[in-house]
Amino acid sequence: IDxxxxxxxxxxxxxxxxxxxxLVRLQNSIRDExxxxxxxxxxxxxxxxxxxxxxxxxxxxxxxGMAEARDWLAPxxxxxxxxxxxxxxxxxxxxxxxSCGDLVTAPTVQLTGILGRxxxxxxxxxxxxxxxxxxxxxxxxxxxxxxxxxxxxxxxAALEAELExxxxxxxxxxxxxxxxxxxxxxxxxxxxxxxxxxxQTLSSRTDKAHMLFTVGRALLAGELGGRxxxxxxxxxxxxxxxxxxxxxxxxxxxxxxxxxxLEAAIDDIHGRLGQDALQSGRVFTRQHRxxxxxxxxxxxxxxxxxxxxxxxxxxxxNAGKTSG
Numbered sequence: 001i002d003x004x005x006x007x008x009x010x011x012x013x014x015x016x017x018x019x020x021x022x023l024v025r026l027q028n029s030i031r032d033e034x035x036x037x038x039x040x041x042x043x044x045x046x047x048x049x050x051x052x053x054x055x056x057x058x059x060x061x062x063x064x065g066m067a068e069a070r071d072w073l074a075p076x077x078x079x080x081x082x083x084x085x086x087x088x089x090x091x092x093x094x095x096x097x098x099s100c101g102d103l104v105t106a107p108t109v110q111l112t113g114i115l116g117r118x119x120x121x122x123x124x125x126x127x128x129x130x131x132x133x134x135x136x137x138x139x140x141x142x143x144x145x146x147x148x149x150x151x152x153x154x155x156x157a158a159l160e161a162e163l164e165x166x167x168x169x170x171x172x173x174x175x176x177x178x179x180x181x182x183x184x185x186x187x188x189x190x191x192x193x194x195x196x197x198x199x200q201t202l203s204s205r206t207d208k209a210h211m212l213f214t215v216g217r218a219l220l221a222g223e224l225g226g227r228x229x230x231x232x233x234x235x236x237x238x239x240x241x242x243x244x245x246x247x248x249x250x251x252x253x254x255x256x257x258x259x260x261x262l263e264a265a266i267d268d269i270h271g272r273l274g275q276d277a278l279q280s281g282r283v284f285t286r287q288h289r290x291x292x293x294x295x296x297x298x299x300x301x302x303x304x305x306x307x308x309x310x311x312x313x314x315x316x317x318n319a320g321k322t323s324g
Contacts (some may be wrong), residue, residue: 003053005046007134020063027061043069045130047082054080069128074101081125088115088122100126140177144185145169146234152191154229156221161286163216164209166235168275171209174237175267180205181237184212186219189232196223199238207243210259 008019015022023040030038037059041052044066055062064072073080078100079089091114097103103111103126111119124130145166153159174180185199198219206212216235223230269278 005049005134024061027059031059045128046132046134047125047130048128050082051076051080066128070104073126073128074099074104076100078103078126081122082130084122084125091115140179140240142185142236142238142240143170143173143177143179143181144187144234144236145173146187146232148189148232149230152229152231153233154224154227156224157282158286159220159224159230159233160217161282162233163220163235164213164280164283165286166233167209167212167216170212170235170237171207171263172267174207174240178242179237179240180207180243181212182239182241183237184215184219185236185238186216186223187232187234187236188220188223188230191229191231193231198223201239205239205241205243207237208260208263210263212237 006023008022011022012018017025020042023042027038027040030036039053039057039060039062041049041055041062041064043049043052043064048064048066048069052062052064077098078084078092081100092098092103095106095110095114097106097111097114103123106123108119111123115122147162147166149162153162181202182205183199183201185197188196188198190196200215200219202211202215212235266278
């Protein structure tokens, strides 16, 4: 989990303390019991909570009270708005709309010409208004896993070892939800933070780690060589639906029941004895092990429904949200 929202409305009696105190306890518990740090933002809307969580990384705690939210936002650059894309920010700045205060007071016709039909929603975000609720359940569109490396990686062996681990994680999540993916997407981030994605549509949906790895490995091979190195690797399954059945086709078009049976046996061992009980030689010899480095931090941005056309309850109040 990279970040999450919590709706703390009405929890003061349950926790015996204010939302702010409950979040401090949570932050300390995670540090003491798991050994990692989290940054917490507390406010009365999702967008403000997200902004707050980004203000004091790592291991920070920042509160934006709803009473002062509009005044706090006014001098902030429009780029802080939750989900506003870079191109939209550039268009606003080119029109002389540099701050949230500028955006709130800009003519509606001008904003619509720049932002399209989401102009009203973006203006509301700039004024601290965001009616979206925290929804604990939603339709899953994709399942993915990614890792940021401690040091940039460039060799096929090192990247394939990381890819195998990620494929196992994605496969485990797919199987747990009785889902399978019809499209596999590989994600790479270069040292200059430019992102590459490569995808392949499958002939039938799969939830098997060995299939995800085979496809991901082929996609990765086309991005290796020379001086190319990467700071992040991810793999995801999209076009989700029920597994197509026990007879899955591999890339050559042949039935691969033996590998499916082997994977089922490995899954059973992992379920009973843990992921480290049985590993491939590739995974066993890998050097990069971010899951064992508690100092590793990675931040992500949750976007609005449409990135480009897009967007603190007082701590004494009994409502709030957090992301960290």
